[in-house]
Amino acid sequence: MDVEILSRIQFAFTISFHYIYPPLSIGIGLIMVIMEGLYLKTGDKVYETMTRFWTKIFALTFGIGVATGIVMEFEFGTNWATYSRYVGDIFGSALAAEGIFAFALESGFLGVLLFGWNRVSSKVHFIATIGVFLGSMFSAVWIVVANSWQQTPAGYHIVGEGIEARAEITDFWAMVFNPSSVDRIMHVWIGAFLAGAFLVLSVHAYYLVKGRYVELSKKAFKIALAVATVFSLSQLATGHSSADGVAENQPAKLAAMEGHFDSLAVADLYLFGWVDKEKQEVTGLGIPGGLSFLVHFDFNEPIKGLNYFPEDERPGQVNAVFQFYHIMVAIGMLLIGLTMFASFQWWRGKLFDNKWLLWAFVFAVILPQIANQAGWFAAEMGRQPWVVYGLLRTSDALSKVVTANQVLFSLIMFSIIYSVLLALFLYLLNKKIKHGPYDEKLIDKRPQQKEMVDVLD
């Protein structure tokens, strides 16, 4: 295998693995802020207990997120040196802003969040929790800004020619608010809220099914269900406006998402299907003219298909883009159905009557994870063959001095380390869940010990 494919596999692998954790941290962060806010407002100890419990799980996801995130920051330089030279002027500033404004806030307050329960007042602790949550949100902003610039470059000009060419910034705010960044930031944030909310739902549904920590779990479940319902629905809106943006700015990606080949024709919208790239056709169930309608509100309006673009400017893996995109959309719909139904049951006062509904939530935790991954795969594979859309090809972005053997070495290394890491993560997560929110060590034994000392004296 050559350096290009190995480097792409390594990047895809390391970023996919990394992306299990930050969305969980952001989502759990939101839930922790709500829980701790309720504790401060009501003074009810049960909210403190659940906040402390989720803080511990947060620590686990955050720790792995940081460790695997540092890898990402260095991988641009190690594997994609030409890309780094080309975009450094622009991409670098977004990455630096992430470090200075977001990551530092997050990690700075993390110590207080995790270890400061007995050292600062409950209000200061709440501020630390909010600080960590906001830090993780801002992190997402800058990273998505950098990625969005690769999708829809703006606020730059090209200096130099040939291998000397590089993009230089002309307008910082045009770069930050490039055509796709706002839509995609919202979409990523909400995807993260759902990942976190569904983990909370899963754990507390499990406790309810097993009849453990019932009072606490009912309260926690309702908090997470409210979050999940609101954001499942709003994800539909951000998803739609992201797709509109793709239609406008990256028509070749849109065509690949729906397997639309004909150069300029009415395009269908598929519920599911299979793309045959050779025969240029899709077998599946679709709404004729559906894509045309979605983009132009007219079933008969033609849309640019893949054949409209030169062959070397089309995404290569059309079927993969199609499948990833459809998996994401299907899961999004499923989450709306599930959360709406559960909210309806809640409204009827029968939320916890159906065991099968609780079991559904126990397993639904995997769905937002799959949707997040699939969405990114569709977005990134749909951008190919470009690494910076229309400007720099992925095949031209590699490090010139790195050999296939070196990448193979690091790829094997990461495969081993990350397998161990995933196994440990699942093991410890399971252990924490089995252990439950109440810690025997939390029961204050001090007065008793003091009496003992008095007696001994």
Added chain:
Amino acid sequence: MATFLGLDYPTWWFLLVGGVFSGYAILDGFDLGAGAWHLFLRKEQSRRIALNAVGPVWDGNEVWLVIGGGTLFAGFPHVYATLLSAMYIPFMLFLAFIIFRAISIEFRSKEKMLWWRTMWDVSYSVSSIMLAVLLGVVLGNVLQGAAIGADKEFAGDWVEFFNPYAFMVGFTTLALFMMHGAIYLIMKTEGRLYTKMTILFKSAMIAFIVLFGITSLYTLLYIPHLSDDFKSNAALFVIPLMAFLSIANIPRLASKGKYQAAFLFSSLTISFLLILVAIELYPVLIFSTIDPAYNITVYNAASSEKSLGIMLLMAMIGIPLVAGYTFFVYKTFYGKVTLDETSY
């Protein structure tokens, strides 16, 4: 060229990136150093206390590496690209140790079995040691220079990076961090562990002074391009003098039991040594061993003036904020370690 307070933007960025990496070396330096001592501590209780001394802060310290990487990428994309792609294998190993260290801290306390704890103790300590050495290896190679071609790409073989001088700087760095980490642990512990650390501190101190002497001598004799600036400008000798005085002050203060002041001076020592490095390098960032015309400098590697200006503004807003809540966190966890239910 646009200037700010009399210095051009690339020079400001050189100072900024250098400042961030100094901050990183001072902060992560003591927790890497503390990690390097971990296996020297025999008792479970001592190991837990040592781990919890760095527990609330190591994560924030590593942020400085992330900011350093980000500012290097943003300010000098060519240096970032050349250095990381040329030193592919060393950096991959560095990343592997970063991961192992982070998960060792997180996972060690999660099970009580002896084999589990021993496994993470070894992983934590070995990765701390290796990270310190690798940081020194990178620094050593930056000081020596590398086979950089006209296209700013590395034209040599990566195995060359593992050379005696690089390891010399690597071990000096390890000794420095272990001394620095020992003082930190002394500040954070009491009783027998405190006494043990004061003894270990002395051996690290001696090791550092010996290694530093050898490395300095070697540098003066065999890497002449590094002392050019000092020969042409005698006033610069004040920096090595300050470094020397700062180092000499550490055992003096330690013998009086003033470990907080000693910690301040071991931090200052790290800064002075890096200022020394900065003067030796500037305006070059990576020396080309093929032709000095191919040197990668702050001028031919920098981002556009516009970009540097924007980011300078960001840094001026952001760095004081970071320093502010770093200070807050250290204040919150000031004093000797006490283990409670939230500890590792």
